[in-house]
Amino acid sequence: MQEEKKLNGHAKPVRVWCDGCYDMVHFGHANSLRQAKALGDYLVVGIHTDEEISKHKGPPVFNEQERYKMVRAIKWVDEVVEGAPYVTSLETLDKHGCDFCVHGDDITMTADGVDTYHKVKTANRYREVQRTAGVSTTDLVGRMLLLTRNHFRQGQYEYSVDSGHSSSMGQDSSARSPWTGCSQFLPTTRKLIQFSDGRSPLPTDRVVYVAGAFDLFHVGHLDFLEKARELGDFLIVGLHTDPVVNRYKGSNYPIMNLHERVLSVLACRYVSEVVIGAPYSVTKDLMDHFKVHIVAHGSTPVAPDEDGRDPFLYPKEIGKFVTLDSGNSMTTEKIVERIIRNRLEYEARNVKKEKKEMDLINAMEAQKNNSCKGDVLKISA
Ligand code: CTP
Numbered sequence: 001m002q003e004e005k006k007l008n009g010h011a012k013p014v015r016v017w018c019d020g021c022y023d024m025v026h027f028g029h030a031n032s033l034r035q036a037k038a039l040g041d042y043l044v045v046g047i048h049t050d051e052e053i054s055k056h057k058g059p060p061v062f063n064e065q066e067r068y069k070m071v072r073a074i075k076w077v078d079e080v081v082e083g084a085p086y087v088t089s090l091e092t093l094d095k096h097g098c099d100f101c102v103h104g105d106d107i108t109m110t111a112d113g114v115d116t117y118h119k120v121k122t123a124n125r126y127r128e129v130q131r132t133a134g135v136s137t138t139d140l141v142g143r144m145l146l147l148t149r150n151h152f153r154q155g156q157y158e159y160s161v162d163s164g165h166s167s168s169m170g171q172d173s174s175a176r177s178p179w180t181g182c183s184q185f186l187p188t189t190r191k192l193i194q195f196s197d198g199r200s201p202l203p204t205d206r207v208v209y210v211a212g213a214f215d216l217f218h219v220g221h222l223d224f225l226e227k228a229r230e231l232g233d234f235l236i237v238g239l240h241t242d243p244v245v246n247r248y249k250g251s252n253y254p255i256m257n258l259h260e261r262v263l264s265v266l267a268c269r270y271v272s273e274v275v276i277g278a279p280y281s282v283t284k285d286l287m288d289h290f291k292v293h294i295v296a297h298g299s300t301p302v303a304p305d306e307d308g309r310d311p312f313l314y315p316k317e318i319g320k321f322v323t324l325d326s327g328n329s330m331t332t333e334k335i336v337e338r339i340i341r342n343r344l345e346y347e348a349r350n351v352k353k354e355k356k357e358m359d360l361i362n363a364m365e366a367q368k369n370n371s372c373k374g375d376v377l378k379i380s381a
């Protein structure tokens with residue numbers, strides 16, 4: 001009985017395989033891994049090398065070591081296979097003892113336009129989960145390029161300043177793929193529940209509190225949260241609202257809105273709970289309410305609150321504040337700089353990816369009109 005419960009009701013543990021680029025890991029990736037894990041008991045994620053991604057898709061924003069680390073920290077992942085091949089073969093599934101492969105309901109192709117899952121689909125060892133609408137690496141790159149609007153107001157990246165986070169990259173909407181050229185993300189309470197642990201701290205738990213923007217959740221954040229979690233048993237992350245982040249970061253920050261940042265942080269295995277729209281200053285009220293033992297912040301600079309005061313003044317005064325060195329120098333601004341530095345390459349990558357998808361969609365449409373049916377099993381979230 002106990003054993004059966006542990007195995008999600010399966011007679012023997014079902015091992016699930018997922019693979020991908022997982023570049024600039026976002027909550028869309030996390031949501032696909034969450035759904036994949038729910039189809040079995042043990043989740044193995046294969047991640048492609050930088051070389052493979054550059055060949056088939058264009059240069060990744062994050063290098064392979066960064067991407068491996070980010071995926072390992074997603075709470076539904078049991079194991080990461082480094083350097084997984086771009087085309088998923090039955091040999092790969094067998095080598096890692098996986099029963100089937102899971103992918104989102106978009107179609108991924110090699111540089112030669114071959115469906116990367118054709119082998120596992122033919123062998124009926126393929127399952128589909130619902131892709132999360134409203135977020136993609138391609139879209140996030142587009143949002144970052146928007147930050148440079150005053151410098152690059154030419155070509156296809158014409159847009160309205162007010163488009164904000166509507167994910168519009170200003171391209172002709174008729175040429176946008178419904179997969180990558182996604183519409184707006186619509187946060188729901190169901191999604192929050194699916195991402196949360198839903199557990200309260202035990203009376204004996206040592207509660208750690210950290211706060212910040214956590215925009216474009218990255219390896220620097222991850223290293224910081226890992227260290228923060230080591231300070232106690234229950235880690236609460238306070239996320240500031242978009243206007244608060246914009247007050248101290250300026251420009252078009254944050255790149256991801258509050259709802260998106262909440263899900264990215266909740267997917268991290270070190271995080272127990274998130275405060276949605278935490279006050280900028282850590283007050284006595286807040287510390288009493290969450291029974292916080294210790295407040296931590298990384299070694300990045302801290303902007304004063306609107307009244308000019310240190311937002312960590314109270315925990316410092318009562319001796320409950322610690323500065324942690326994450327040992328990682330990555331910042332959200334550095335990611336944006338990477339993108340802007342390689343702007344032309346990323347623009348070309350985005351256009352190429354969407355064009356490939358649009359060509360495929362048009363071909364599928366034509367096939368449908370000839371009353372041919374697809375044979376792929378589709379499972380909704
Ligand atoms: N995925 C998803 N929802 C998204 C984005 C990705 O479910 N919004 C899924 C993909 O369907 C795939 C997995 O995440 O199963 C890994 O995707 P990846 O190989 O990184 O590539 P892309 O789908 O191209 O991701 P992106 O569009 O973000 O570049």
Ligand code: C5P
Nearest residue numbers: 212213214220224297298300326328330
């Ligand atoms: O800048 P942001 O508010 O997103 O940072 C959230 C937390 O992560 C802060 O405590 C910050 O100091 C920490 N951090 C870190 N190392 C990094 C990036 C952020 O310790 N490289």
